[in-house]
Amino acid sequence: MTSGMTLIVVLLTLLVILIVTNIRIVPQAYVFVIERLGAYLSTWSVGLHFKMPIIDGIAKRVSLKEKVIDFDPQPVITKDNVTMQIDTVVYYQITDAKLYTYGIEQPIVAIENLTATTLRNIIGDLELDETLTSRDVINTRMRTILDEATDAWGIKVNRVEVKNIMPPKDIQEAMEKQMRAERERREAILRAEGEKKSAILVAEGQKESTILRAEADKMAAIMTAEGEAEAIIKVQEATARGIKMIREAEPNSQVIALQSLEALVKVADGKATKIIIPSEIQNIAGLVSSISELIKDPDNNDRKKLG
Numbered sequence: 001m002t003s004g005m006t007l008i009v010v011l012l013t014l015l016v017i018l019i020v021t022n023i024r025i026v027p028q029a030y031v032f033v034i035e036r037l038g039a040y041l042s043t044w045s046v047g048l049h050f051k052m053p054i055i056d057g058i059a060k061r062v063s064l065k066e067k068v069i070d071f072d073p074q075p076v077i078t079k080d081n082v083t084m085q086i087d088t089v090v091y092y093q094i095t096d097a098k099l100y101t102y103g104i105e106q107p108i109v110a111i112e113n114l115t116a117t118t119l120r121n122i123i124g125d126l127e128l129d130e131t132l133t134s135r136d137v138i139n140t141r142m143r144t145i146l147d148e149a150t151d152a153w154g155i156k157v158n159r160v161e162v163k164n165i166m167p168p169k170d171i172q173e174a175m176e177k178q179m180r181a182e183r184e185r186r187e188a189i190l191r192a193e194g195e196k197k198s199a200i201l202v203a204e205g206q207k208e209s210t211i212l213r214a215e216a217d218k219m220a221a222i223m224t225a226e227g228e229a230e231a232i233i234k235v236q237e238a239t240a241r242g243i244k245m246i247r248e249a250e251p252n253s254q255v256i257a258l259q260s261l262e263a264l265v266k267v268a269d270g271k272a273t274k275i276i277i278p279s280e281i282q283n284i285a286g287l288v289s290s291i292s293e294l295i296k297d298p299d300n301n302d303r304k305k306l307g
Contacts, residue, residue: 018053019050021053022050022051022052022053022056023048023049023050024044024048024049024050024051024058025047025048025049026044026045026046026047026049027046028046029046029063029064029065030046030061030062030063030064031043031044031045031061031062031064031097032044032049032058032060032061032062032097033058033059033060033061033062033097033098033101034051034056034057034058034059035056035057035058035059036052036055036056036057037055040059040098040101040102041056043097043098059101060097060100060101062094062097062100062101063094064093064094064095064097065093066091066092066093066158067091067092067093068089068090068091069089069090069092069108069111069112070087070089070163071087071088071089071090071112071115071116072087073085073086073087073164073166074086074087074088074115074116074119074120076119076120076123076124077120077123077124078123078124078126078127078128078131079124079125079126079127080127080128082128082167082168082171083168084128084131084165084166084167084168084171085164085165085166086119086123086162086164086165086166087162087163087164088115088119088142088160088161088162088163089160089161089163090111090115090146090157090159090160091157091158091159091160091161092111092150092155092156092157092158093155093156093158094154094155094156095154095155095156096154097154098154099152099153099154100153100154100155101154103152103153103154104152104153107150107153107155110153111146111150111155111157114145114146114149114150115142115146115160118141118142118145118146119138119142122138122141122142123138126138128167128171131165132165132167135162135165138162139159139160139161139162142160143157143158143159143160146160
């Protein structure tokens with residue numbers, strides 16, 4: 001009885017161990033390829049799985065994450081017979097674990113060789129200048145060709161990037177000289193355009209200054225002329241009013257003679273050495289002189305009369 005119980009316990013223990021050891025948990029972003037007796041059975045996705053002991057086995061654990069392969073520089077020859085080194089970066093992802101496991105022996109090596117041959121074919125149709133300026137075209141063509149070729153292997157090529165393009169040293173030196181000459185040419189053009197614009201601005205400024213100055217002189221001359229004309233008009237109006245007042249006052253001949261004498265004095269203005277006075281004005285002048293002397297020395301006149 002004791003030996004029988006022991007056997008049962010041993011068998012149950014072995015069964016539990018067998019079951020536990022054949023339980024598999026597939027993590028996120030992974031799949032397991034299962035074979036039964038050496039033939040493909042199924043592909044396990046994320047979760048808990050149990051395989052039959054002995055007859056079932058895990059052929060391959062496959063990651064579904066996107067991967068990156070950075071290939072070494074490959075020698076290529078352009079259409080104009082320039083040899084250069086180009087290295088590429090390929091971003092790919094496994095979409096079918098069964099095809100990836102059974103489609104090709106070494107998929108990464110296959111992708112590297114396919115990338116090298118495709119790159120040579122594409123660059124062989126381009127000249128050096130086109131190769132240096134057509135990276136987007138090269139990337140797109142390579143991705144399309146690689147994606148079509150790797151479908152049978154369960155691989156999807158998401159992106160291909162040309163990382164570096166390295167021409168020969170003499171070509172690089174020639175390109176640097178060409179770029180330097182182009183930069184100097186652009187600099188000279190920009191400098192000439194700047195000087196041209198500066199000269200135009202200076203000329204326009206001088207032109208505007210001359211116009212403004214001429215307009216200012218014109219306005220000053222107009223204002224001066226208007227002022228002189230207004231002054232002349234005022235003088236004429238004053239003269240006209242004076243003549244009118246004289247006419248209204250009806251002056252006698254003596255007043256007119258005195259006014260004439262004053263006018264002669266003003267004409268002389270202390271500069272004339274000889275003045276010819278009409279006889280009428282002379283008589284009036286004598287009368288004025290006598291009256292002035294009389295006013296200045298009335299006592300003397302009285303004494304003359306008494307003597």
